[in-house]
Amino acid sequence: MVIAESSGSRISITNQIRVVIVFLLSGLWSGLISGWLSTTSTFRSFLYIPGDKFLIPTYKYWTVFALVFSGALVIAYLVSRLFGWLTLSPTLMGQLLSLLVLVASPILLYALTRANFLIATIYYLACLPIAMCVITARLRLLALAVLQNFLVLIAVLIVLYVVFSLMKVSAELYEYVQAGVAQSLFAAAFGCWLTWTPARFYEPAE
Numbered sequence: 181m182v183i184a185e186s187s188g189s190r191i192s193i194t195n196q197i198r199v200v201i202v203f204l205l206s207g208l209w210s211g212l213i214s215g216w217l218s219t220t221s222t223f224r225s226f227l228y229i230p231g232d233k234f235l236i237p238t239y240k241y242w243t244v245f246a247l248v249f250s251g252a253l254v255i256a257y258l259v260s261r262l263f264g265w266l267t268l269s270p271t272l273m274g275q276l277l278s279l280l281v282l283v284a285s286p287i288l289l290y291a292l293t294r295a296n297f298l299i300a301t302i303y304y305l306a307c308l309p310i311a312m313c314v315i316t317a318r319l320r321l322l323a324l325a326v327l328q329n330f331l332v333l334i335a336v337l338i339v340l341y342v343v344f345s346l347m348k349v350s351a352e353l354y355e356y357v358q359a360g361v362a363q364s365l366f367a368a369a370f371g372c373w374l375t376w377t378p379a380r381f382y383e384p385a386e
Contacts, residue, residue: 195265195266195267196265196372196375198263198265199374200368200372202259202265202371203253203256203260203367203368203371203372204364204365204367205256205364206252206253206255206256206259206367207249207253207364207365207367208360210249210251210359210364210367211356211358211360211362211364212356213248214244214245214248214359214363215356215359216356217244217248219355226240227241228241236296237296239287239290239291242289242290242299243286245286246285246286246287247283249282249367250283252367256371257374266374268316270315270317271317274315275315277314278311278312278315281307281310281311281314282308282311285303285311286303289302300362301333304329304333304362305326305329305333306326308329308366308370309322309325310325311370313325315374316373316374325373328369328372328373329366329369332366332369335365336361336362336366339365340357340358340361340362343357
């Protein structure tokens with residue numbers, strides 16, 4: 181009995197690691213696509229408008245960002261379900277609502293605030309946790325999801341500081357590295373949340 185439980189536990193942990201890796205790689209792919217779009221002259225003129233010192237993202241940029249990043253999460257989710265690594269079985273409504281939050285929130289934030297430099301931060305720290313809690317039916321744990329993503333944000337800043345300060349990344353690769361690191365780590369956090377089953381925290385005792 182003990183051996184069987186130990187074997188099952190190892191399998192579960194292995195699957196959790198696989199899911200997180202799949203989400204990490206999908207997020208990295210999303211970040212590289214975002215970096216490519218931001219550095220290609222044709223798309224750059226379509227996604228940005230000139231500012232006093234910097235290019236300013238338009239609603240088109242946030243629409244593309246929402247579609248690319250959400251697409252990466254959906255692909256990672258489907259791959260994890262297809263191979264049986266993810267045992268989560270959310271309702272169809274939960275999946276659709278989560279996807280709606282993922283896609284609509286960057287565009288909605290732009291329409292409401294126009295604070296371009298804050299939209300990504302608010303998306304990762306507030307809207308992404310909402311989507312995470314909706315698809316797993318854990319809205320009671322929203323504060324915990326926000327805390328997780330806040331810690332991920334700190335990790336992103338540390339990694340970017342190390343890369344840009346110590347490794348001397350060229351200006352041509354700036355967008356690729358910034359978007360790749362941020363989107364891969366936040367996607368991995370999304371996958372980690374999906375594999376976590378804190379039954380004792382939110383389910384009533386039998």
